[in-house]
Amino acid sequence: MKAEQHVDQLMREQLVELLRGGFAPNVILLREFHYDRAGVMLPGLHFSGWILLGHLHARLATLLQFMKNPTGDVDVWPDAHWPENHQPATDQEWNTAIDAFEQDQEEMIRLVQNPAVDLFQVHPNGKTLSWAAMTTLHHTGYHIGQLKTVGRQLGVW
Template sequence: MNQDKQLREQLVKMMRGGQAFRTREELLEGITLQDAGRKVDGVPYTIWQLLDHLLFAQHDILDFCRNSNYHEPAWPDDYWPKETAPEDEAQLEQTLKALDADLEEMIELVQDQKNDLFKPIPHGTGQNLLREAMLVAEHNAYHLGQVVLLRRLIGGL
């Protein structure tokens, strides 16, 4: 197996998780509408806010990678929701599905050998697909850990 293929496979494994911790699907399985919006004393965000932030940031990275007309959102206002809970079960489910769909689109970019992992993104400032894939993996892992902690604190895991 060549090194390019190995690198792409490892990036996919990093983005999907399941090596150093359970997969994202396992970590997010069974989140209820009630738990998603539940506040914990001393914690500045809810599970819902983390999920919405994960979706926004992951979609933003994906958009940056493939959209030559990309416009950077305002930090931090655009990246964090003000609502502490989803409107309803449908919004929660839609967010979870969108998280999966955007991740799979990022994985497709990485798996496509026509995409040079090291080539700078033309409209960026030196970023490349390798860096963006690792950013998705790192950012998701960080916030998924926070989701797990909140789920344990509220007794939902």
């Protein structure tokens, strides 16, 4: 294997690991978060677990859309979506939302894993697919950290 191919493969593997959450896998943490606590807003915070999940998924979906169609007219950093309602109506709604987040996360991972996808080509908006993947992992990690903190305060972990 050529050095360039090795570096490319290594970069893709590391991005995949971090997109999934590294040592604290995103989807596992979401599934561990109790549905009955997903709507609780702690004093001083403007979000619940449900709101965080909706926000995370909206940003992931936007960045995934850019990765699927990088030359399209995609605003990769639109105003942040924060769901209006602070709790899911049912445990099924909570689990369906986690499933949808996981499906989009895995779709992004498949793009990152595909060696035919050029992660470093600069697109008309000045961004690369690697930028979108790294932005996703950074944004998700930030808010998963908030979810973990809220969950600890609520006795989830």
